[in-house]
Amino acid sequence: NAGVTQTPKFRVLKTGQSMTLLCAQDMNHEYMYWYRQDPGMGLRLIHYSVGEGTTAKGEVPDGYNVSRLKKQNFLLGLESAAPSQTSVYFCASSPQGANYGYTFGSGTRLTVV
Amino acid sequence: QQQVKQSPQSLIVQKGGISIINCAYENTAFDYFPWYQQFPGKGPALLIAIRPDVSEKKEGRFTISFNKSAKQFSLHIMDSQPGDSATYFCAARGGSNYKLTFGKGTLLTVNP
Secondary structure, rough: OOOOEOOOEEEEEEOOOOOEEEEOOOOOOOEEEEEEEEEEOOOEEEOOOOOOOOEOOEEEEEEEEOOOOOEEEEEEEOOOOOOHHHHHEEEEEEEEOOOOOOOOOOOOEEEOO | OOEEHHHHEEEEEOOOOEEEEEEEEEOOOOOEEEEEOOOOOOOOEEEEOOOOOOOEEEOEEEEEEEEEEOEEEEEOOOOOOOHHOEEEEEEEOOOOOOOOEEEOOOOEEEEO
């Protein structure tokens, strides 16, 4: 049981380049989330999804897009990377219902130069 | 608006001591309160969680104390060990909200 798998684990981008981060979960969870973690800022929600084919904006959605074409996958896209997007990105998933915590992936460390 | 306030930002404890991290919330609709532990280079992992119908939950050396009237909850780590050195996040969730609201985290260092 792999849980939540994020790829890639590390990536260096040049300003203006695009990329997609992939999150895959094998727990049949309904809800999936993308967070970024920066020093002193805690975990900030970028986008989330409450089911296949649905997405919604979180706290810091600007500069990112997401898609959830399959229940088990949640993709985070950066169309034109900026140095301000240098961060560690975490994907998480959760069963449906309010009384469950998240299962997090191990993160993607992204550097934009 | 920060709905979950966590303190302290950092904490240094001697081996064998008690570590205490506090969180306060504003939204009375919250009814699920987990704590996450994160080691460097890893994702946060669920440590322990509580619902407001109990005032305390204990799992091994980790205890959550919950005060519904004060809208506060805390994590106590008894007999703290160097292996407990990590960042700890409190969180809250409830009602129709699909999302956890996180505190900003506490960096715990346990000295040998």
